[in-house]
Amino acid sequence: MNNFDVFPKKSLLFAPMEGITDEPYRIALMKTFPEWDQFFTDFLRVPTVGKITEKMIIEHYGERILKREEWRKKNSFQILTTERAQTKAVVEILESLKMDHLDLNLGCPSKKVNSHHGGAYLLSNHTALKFVLKTIRENFTGHFTVKMRIGYRDDVNFSDSLKLIQDEGVEAITLHARTRDQLYKGVADWSYIKRAVEEVKIPLIGNGDIWIAEDIEKIFKETKCHSVMFGRSAMKTPWLAKIYKEYVNEGGHIDDTYWLYQRKHHLEIYFEALLAEYREVGWQDNLILKRFKSFSRNLYDDYDDFETIRGSFLRSESLAEYLDRLYALKG
Numbered sequence: 001m002n003n004f005d006v007f008p009k010k011s012l013l014f015a016p017m018e019g020i021t022d023e024p025y026r027i028a029l030m031k032t033f034p035e036w037d038q039f040f041t042d043f044l045r046v047p048t049v050g051k052i053t054e055k056m057i058i059e060h061y062g063e064r065i066l067k068r069e070e071w072r073k074k075n076s077f078q079i080l081t082t083e084r085a086q087t088k089a090v091v092e093i094l095e096s097l098k099m100d101h102l103d104l105n106l107g108c109p110s111k112k113v114n115s116h117h118g119g120a121y122l123l124s125n126h127t128a129l130k131f132v133l134k135t136i137r138e139n140f141t142g143h144f145t146v147k148m149r150i151g152y153r154d155d156v157n158f159s160d161s162l163k164l165i166q167d168e169g170v171e172a173i174t175l176h177a178r179t180r181d182q183l184y185k186g187v188a189d190w191s192y193i194k195r196a197v198e199e200v201k202i203p204l205i206g207n208g209d210i211w212i213a214e215d216i217e218k219i220f221k222e223t224k225c226h227s228v229m230f231g232r233s234a235m236k237t238p239w240l241a242k243i244y245k246e247y248v249n250e251g252g253h254i255d256d257t258y259w260l261y262q263r264k265h266h267l268e269i270y271f272e273a274l275l276a277e278y279r280e281v282g283w284q285d286n287l288i289l290k291r292f293k294s295f296s297r298n299l300y301d302d303y304d305d306f307e308t309i310r311g312s313f314l315r316s317e318s319l320a321e322y323l324d325r326l327y328a329l330k331g
């Protein structure tokens with residue numbers, strides 16, 4: 001086990017997101033917005049039966065990223081597993097590939113995943129959780145972190161979960177400050193992040209509803225967390241880390257006009273970088289268009305007439321039409 005912090009203090013981490021943070025997406029973001037300190041694969045579901053091959057692990061992570069040292073350092077591999085799944089076999093392959101960083105998903109709220117006793121379910125079964133943590137720690141010498149929620153049904157196990165995770169040699173914890181049953185309801189309760197910071201000695205990464213630069217300042221100040229992670233907010237503002245780093249350096253105030261100006265400027269850069277990477281891996285235009293539409297959910301929220309704008313992007317019948325609308329929006 002490495003004897004130093006996994007991430008530098010105040011790191012800005014781009015969250016693992018299924019259907020989004022695949023290899024081309026992460027490469028596009030690393031090239032365009034290198035201000036993000038770390039990226040994660042979405043979760044690889046560890047199978048219970050069947051052969052596990054190196055090929056499937058490399059495909060999930062991305063072969064181009066694996067081959068390039070500076071990219072590998074910036075990309076963590078996330079798994080989702082259960083007591084019965086073949087965790088050891090997967091971890092052994094990750095170890096043989098000299099993967100720098102493995103993250104265990106303890107937050108997935110999916111009914112299907114939880115009914116198979118994976119994701120956030122493990123927070124309610126400490127015997128199973130302990131077994132999984134041990135299996136990983138005993139077979140993996142790189143950095144090992146977990147990403148958890150406050151609890152499964154409620155917060156009764158919160159402190160015990162933190163303690164168990166720390167005692168089993170996990171090096172940092174990301175906390176999405178909601179229970180599994182809360183799904184995405186309401187607003188994440190950062191007071192649990194503060195509590196966790198006080199209860200563990202390892203770095204605590206705050207996550208949940210950190211939308212703008214001021215939120216980053218606020219969560220660091222209120223909770224004293226080590227670093228922060230962004231999910232939906234990173235999808236809404238993929239240049240958020242850049243803006244924050246500029247904002248902090250300039251000690252400045254970001255008003256709505258500047259925020260919208262940044263959006264107009266960066267939207268085109270973002271989609272062009274994605275387009276280049278999806279084309280690089282041979283995606284057809286209709287697949288790229290589908291992806292672009294799925295990214296459109298929150299991207300245009302800051303415009304006054306955001307519903308009309310979003311609607312027009314979602315109705316685009318071709319990739320060319322989507323891109324034309326993007327250029328027109330820039331004005």
Ligand SMILES: Cc1cc2nc3c(=O)[nH]c(=O)nc-3n(C[C@H](O)[C@H](O)[C@H](O)COP(=O)(O)O)c2cc1C
Pocket residue numbers: 015016017018019020041042043078105107108147176207208209210229230231232233234
């Ligand atoms: C579309 C989507 C996919 C996600 N996939 C994953 C995943 O694969 N692994 C994971 O640990 N969390 C996943 N999450 C949860 C996020 O990483 C993050 O914890 C959550 O969205 C809260 O942060 P936010 O308020 O910044 O969005 C996903 C979230 C979204 C919206």
